[in-house]
Amino acid sequence: MPPKRQRAAVQESFRSMTPSQFFYEYKEVAGFGSPARALYQTVRELVENALDATDVHGILPDITIVIERVNENSNYYRITVEDNGIGIQPQYVPYAFGQVLYSSKYKLRQARGRFGLGAKMAILYGQIRTGRPVEVYTAPIGSRKIYYFKLKIDIEHNRPIVLTKAEYPNPKGWHGTRVSLVIEGDWWHSKHRVYEYIKRTAIAAPYANIVFIDPNGNVVIYKRSISKLPKQPKEVKPHPHGVDIELLKQLISGSQAKTMVEFLAEAFRGVGRKTAEAFLEWAGIAKNLDPHSLDDRQLELLARKLREYQKFRAPSADALSPFGPEIIEAGLRSILKPEFVAAVTRRPRAYEGHPFIVEVGIAYGGEIPPTNEPILLRYANKIPLLYDEKSDVAWKVVDPHNFDWRNYLVTFPAPVAVLTHIASTKVPYKSVGKESVADVPEIEQELRNALREAARRLRGYLLQKRKEEEAKRRIITFMKYTPEIAKSLAVILKDYNVSEHTVREMLLSAMKRRLRIEDDKFAKLVEGLEVDIEE
Numbered sequence: 392m393p394p395k396r397q398r399a400a401v402q403e404s405f406r407s408m409t410p411s412q413f414f415y416e417y418k419e420v421a422g423f424g425s426p427a428r429a430l431y432q433t434v435r436e437l438v439e440n441a442l443d444a445t446d447v448h449g450i451l452p453d454i455t456i457v458i459e460r461v462n463e464n465s466n467y468y469r470i471t472v473e474d475n476g477i478g479i480q481p482q483y484v485p486y487a488f489g490q491v492l493y494s495s496k497y498k499l500r501q502a503r504g505r506f507g508l509g510a511k512m513a514i515l516y517g518q519i520r521t522g523r524p525v526e527v528y529t530a531p532i533g534s535r536k537i538y539y540f541k542l543k544i545d546i547e548h549n550r551p552i553v554l555t556k557a558e559y560p561n562p563k564g565w566h567g568t569r570v571s572l573v574i575e576g577d578w579w580h581s582k583h584r585v586y587e588y589i590k591r592t593a594i595a596a597p598y599a600n601i602v603f604i605d606p607n608g609n610v611v612i613y614k615r616s617i618s619k620l621p622k623q624p625k626e627v628k629p630h631p632h633g634v635d636i637e638l639l640k641q642l643i644s645g646s647q648a649k650t651m652v653e654f655l656a657e658a659f660r661g662v663g664r665k666t667a668e669a670f671l672e673w674a675g676i677a678k679n680l681d682p683h684s685l686d687d688r689q690l691e692l693l694a695r696k697l698r699e700y701q702k703f704r705a706p707s708a709d710a711l712s713p714f715g716p717e718i719i720e721a722g723l724r725s726i727l728k729p730e731f732v733a734a735v736t737r738r739p740r741a742y743e744g745h746p747f748i749v750e751v752g753i754a755y756g757g758e759i760p761p762t763n764e765p766i767l768l769r770y771a772n773k774i775p776l777l778y779d780e781k782s783d784v785a786w787k788v789v790d791p792h793n794f795d796w797r798n799y800l801v802t803f804p805a806p807v808a809v810l811t812h813i814a815s816t817k818v819p820y821k822s823v824g825k826e827s828v829a830d831v832p833e834i835e836q837e838l839r840n841a842l843r844e845a846a847r848r849l850r851g852y853l854l855q856k857r858k859e860e861e862a863k864r865r866i867i868t869f870m871k872y873t874p875e876i877a878k879s880l881a882v883i884l885k886d887y888n889v890s891e892h893t894v895r896e897m898l899l900s901a902m903k904r905r906l907r908i909e910d911d912k913f914a915k916l917v918e919g920l921e922v923d924i925e926e
């Protein structure tokens with residue numbers, strides 16, 4: 392037998408990556424896979440930051456978005472977004488725009504931003520393709536100065552490189568932020584999405600003034616149509632059903648509590664001393680145990696028991712900021728110009744300890760074109776979602792294969808648009824590009840309930856409309872014969888001194904009674920009919 396050959400030892404080489412290097416290599420996962428997609432994604436990330444800096448803090452947003460071609464015939468585009476928001480303290484600006492995974496939004500409070508990534512991805516993408524830095528002007532509220540930064544990202548070390556820093560006087564008390572960067576883009580292929588994104592943003596923010604200037608100089612203005620802002624979200628503590636071992640460790644290390652009762656009452660939302668004591672008794676954990684003394688096995692037990700205990704109060708919705716029916720209806724009306732709208736905001740629910748609220752709006756008829764499927768306008772934490780529609784839980788719910796629209800008198804093709812909104816401290820996005828939401832059963836169920844509720848109102852409207860159309864048909868027929876009948880009756884009733892006009896009036900009011908229609912509705916129905924009833 393030939394001797395077995397010894398396999399040579401294999402030496403793999405290892406290295407680590409900084410977050411900026413990781414996202415430099417995998418731009419696609421954050422929505423920067425191509426120049427067309429990158430242009431759309433950049434607009435989106437900057438607009439979302441602008442809105443987070445305004446409506447989340449109770450400011451009616453004034454937002455300007457400008458896309459310019461840098462040189463005629465080039466595919467370099469300068470994108471500038473300005474807002475009237477809370478601004479940024481100057482010491483944080485370099486990190487906010489120059490360090491991947493740095494954010495003011497790592498909190499339990501609903502915001503559009505979540506990952507500390509968006510603006511940096513746009514800057515990084517611009518930098519690696521065009522070599523241009525980002526420029527930021529910002530002034531916090533009440534600031535006497537406007538701060539200016541020109542910076543790049545040191546991708547290898549995930550650190551900002553500040554190229555220029557300046558301060559200017561702020562005599563008019565401006566506050567807000569203006570971010571401007573140059574990326575390689577493809578306007579031709581992203582145009583439709585960018586316009587659609589801005590339109591859908593305007594639908595969901597009828598309380599904002601939005602001005603958009605495209606690379607060809609076309610100006611689109613969405614004027615504020617309502618001055619009511621959505622409820623401001625508050626920062627909250629975590630819910631016990633949402634914990635794991637790591638979160639427990641973090642909470643304990645940041646706590647001064649000496650006993651488990653103190654710790655639980657201090658660290659979790661909706662847990663007071665009484666609830667903490669009842670829970671510890673149920674879990675068989677000593678009340679006076681020092682939380683800092685727990686070993687890994689005890690931490691695992693505590694985390695598991697916290698998730699299992701069913702008597703905690705439901706997660707609070709204080710951290711959430713739904714649109715509310717008034718804003719949804721105003722938005723749908725002003726942009727889609729439908730004949731009917733209905734909006735539903737469901738009560739707060741929770742999945743895995745995260746509170747969420749689902750909202751659904753339906754718009755029907757008017758200027759909405761008939762289509763073979765409902766037009767779906769998806770939102771998550773107020774962000775319009777445009778890509779990957781068919782893999783989103785909202786599509787699963789409105790899909791005519793799953794939802795029997797005929798029960799609600801809608802048969803396709805039909806002029807119907809459905810707006811869905813999921814507001815949560817943790818939207819289960821399928822990727823950091825935030826384009827579609829996973830089908831968490833609790834969210835799916837709530838979406839279905841909300842859709843049913845809104846669709847029932849549409850049904851009521853369509854039934855009424857049918858009734859009126861039927862009445863109109865009958866009136867038309869009736870009107871055809873009225874003059875003749877009135878004439879003949881007037882002849883018969885001549886001796887009673889009843890004129891032809893009076894007979895016609897009597898016939899019309901009999902008709903109204905028969906159709907059980909109020910006067911003004913009746914007048915509307917006969918409006919435009921050939922026979923003039925007032926004659």
Ligand SMILES: Nc1ncnc2c1ncn2[C@@H]1O[C@H](COP(=O)(O)OP(=O)(O)OP(=O)(O)O)[C@@H](O)[C@H]1O
Pocket residue numbers: 436439440441444474476477478479487488493494495496503504505506507508509510511512567568569
């Ligand atoms: N227009 C702005 N006004 C005020 N602060 C801003 C503005 N733009 C960015 N910031 C600050 O910079 C931080 C980083 O923004 P970035 O877009 O990178 O991430 P994010 O918005 O926190 O999260 P996400 O990646 O989910 O969008 C924000 O958390 C915010 O504090």
